[in-house]
Amino acid sequence: MKKKIIIAVVCFLALGFIGFLGSDSEAPSDATTEIVSTTLEELVAENDTKEDITDNSAVDKITEKIQEKTTEKETEKQNKPNSVGDDNSKAVLSEIPAYSGKPYAVINGNIPSFNKYELTTKGYETYASLDSLGRCGGAVASCGREIMPGIDEERGSISAVKPSGWVQAQYDCVSGKYLYNRCHLIGWQLSAENANKRNLITGTRYMNTEGMLPFENMVADYIKETGNHVAYRITPVYNGSDLVASGVQMEAYSVEDDGEGICFNVYCYNVQPGVTIDYSTGRSWSASGSVATTKKPVVAVTPTTEKQVETTQASVTYNTYAYSSKSDKFHYPSCRYAKTIKAENYCEYTGDRQGMLDKGYSPCKNCNP
Numbered sequence: 004m005k006k007k008i009i010i011a012v013v014c015f016l017a018l019g020f021i022g023f024l025g026s027d028s029e030a031p032s033d034a035t036t037e038i039v040s041t042t043l044e045e046l047v048a049e050n051d052t053k054e055d056i057t058d059n060s061a062v063d064k065i066t067e068k069i070q071e072k073t074t075e076k077e078t079e080k081q082n083k084p085n086s087v088g089d090d091n092s093k094a095v096l097s098e099i100p101a102y103s104g105k106p107y108a109v110i111n112g113n114i115p116s117f118n119k120y121e122l123t124t125k126g127y128e129t130y131a132s133l134d135s136l137g138r139c140g141g142a143v144a145s146c147g148r149e150i151m152p153g154i155d156e157e158r159g160s161i162s163a164v165k166p167s168g169w170v171q172a173q174y175d176c177v178s179g180k181y182l183y184n185r186c187h188l189i190g191w192q193l194s195a196e197n198a199n200k201r202n203l204i205t206g207t208r209y210m211n212t213e214g215m216l217p218f219e220n221m222v223a224d225y226i227k228e229t230g231n232h233v234a235y236r237i238t239p240v241y242n243g244s245d246l247v248a249s250g251v252q253m254e255a256y257s258v259e260d261d262g263e264g265i266c267f268n269v270y271c272y273n274v275q276p277g278v279t280i281d282y283s284t285g286r287s288w289s290a291s292g293s294v295a296t297t298k299k300p301v302v303a304v305t306p307t308t309e310k311q312v313e314t315t316q317a318s319v320t321y322n323t324y325a326y327s328s329k330s331d332k333f334h335y336p337s338c339r340y341a342k343t344i345k346a347e348n349y350c351e352y353t354g355d356r357q358g359m360l361d362k363g364y365s366p367c368k369n370c371n372p
Contacts, residue, residue: 099240099250099270106214107253107269115254115268117234122258124232126150128194130201136246137167139204141238142188145258146226152195159197161185163349168205168246168285176277177208182287184211188237188251190219193226198346204239205247205285207275214271218253222265231259240270245282248273323353324372326364333359338370 100108126147131140144150152158164185173180186206189196196202206215222233234256239248250273257265274280280287325341326333327348334341336351352359356372366372 102272102274106209107218107271110252110268110270113266113268115234115236115256115266117236117254117256121145121234121236122256123234124258126232128189128196130188130199133167133201136244138241138246138248139166139188139201139239141236142202143234143236144189144194145232146189146193146222146235147232148226148230150194151223151226152191156195158191160347160349161198161203162351163344163346164198164200164203166200166203166205168282170285170287172287174275174278174289176289177275178212179208182207182275182278183285184208186211186215186251188239189235190215190223192223193219193235204251206251206273207278207280209275210250210271210273215251215253218255218267218269218271222255225257225264229257229259229264231257231264233257233265242282247280247282247285249282250274322356322372323351324356324359326350326352326359331364332367333364333372334367335370335372338367338372340367340369 099110121143123145124147126145126149128142128144128146128150130142133139162185166185169183169185172182174182183205184207185203187194187196188202188204191197194202222235225231226233234254236252236254238252238254240250240252241248251271252268253271254268255265256262273282275287277290278287279290323336324333325336325338325344327344328350329348330344332340333352352362356366359366359372
């Protein structure tokens with residue numbers, strides 16, 4: 004009878020545990036050996052001697068164990084992040100609940116979507132190229148201490164970047180007055196990225212501080228406390244050819260502890276309470292129907308022009324001028340000398356020419372602003 008048991012064991016080893024571990028495992032024989040040997044030990048313990056064990060009882064017992072392990076594995080898969088490309092995990096604008104006063108909405112039961120290559124303990128960051136409309140695509144990273152800013156590292160200027168739909172305006176109902184922020188997809192505190200045009204989108208102050216920042220802080224605090232890594236992906240969601248994203252999808256999953264520390268999949272609304280936004284252009288107005296209520300005239304300037312722009316509150320014509328914080332000259336942004344200004348020193352001023360003269364700047368002789 005002992006010989007029969009050995010034959011049964013050999014047969015199961017030869018089968019390679021088919022159907023149990025599936026394609027995720029590269030060494031099914033190890034698992035097979037463990038299951039078979041453990042099962043035989045249990046059978047011996049239940050019977051007086053090995054001779055009392057029949058080949059049928061061994062087969063039945065091992066089959067039962069395989070079924071149990073298969074069930075456990077399927078349950079484990081269901082609790083892991085879905086694979087990339089799962090439509091249920093990706094933000095679809097038509098399926099996102101309308102904004103109802105909360106800065107974000109949970110997507111796919113809060114389960115993110117990462118593949119096994121993205122769930123790595125090696126830090127990295129990648130950014131999609133701008134599309135034909137100049138819009139940012141997604142950004143994905145394995146956030147860890149190695150890509151975060153150093154202790155003494157200072158944040159650099161990002162004012163030279165004009166994301167798609169950047170038509171700045173001011174409103175009394177907005178904290179800090181300015182409607183738009185240059186929103187990092189992967190925040191500076193996680194990536195140390197400054198004027199990276201593939202990482203900055205036009206986002207409202209509300210989305211930046213109320214929607215995205217709390218999740219960024221959560222990830223940053225977790226990494227600082229544990230030293231672990233977090234798979235992190237931010238995806239702007241656009242409606243058709245709109246220049247301004249309707250919102251961003253934020254996904255994160257802590258790698259070393261299998262999502263115990265960080266696990267979320269949310270959509271942050273790119274809205275500003277009290278303000279109506281034309282997402283196709285980036286222009287805006289008060290939700291009450293009136294123009295922006297600010298102490299200064301409303302200025303609407305596109306990223307690609309220095310032409311005169313009429314304000315909506317005054318019959319005064321303004322220009323946009325470029326200048327360096329290290330120089331006393333001012334230029335039109337299209338001037339070849341303006342384009343040589345270092346990003347960290349680049350500044351812009353929108354107003355009348357006299358305003359620049361009053362600041363102590365003199366006009367460039369090349370573009371004669």
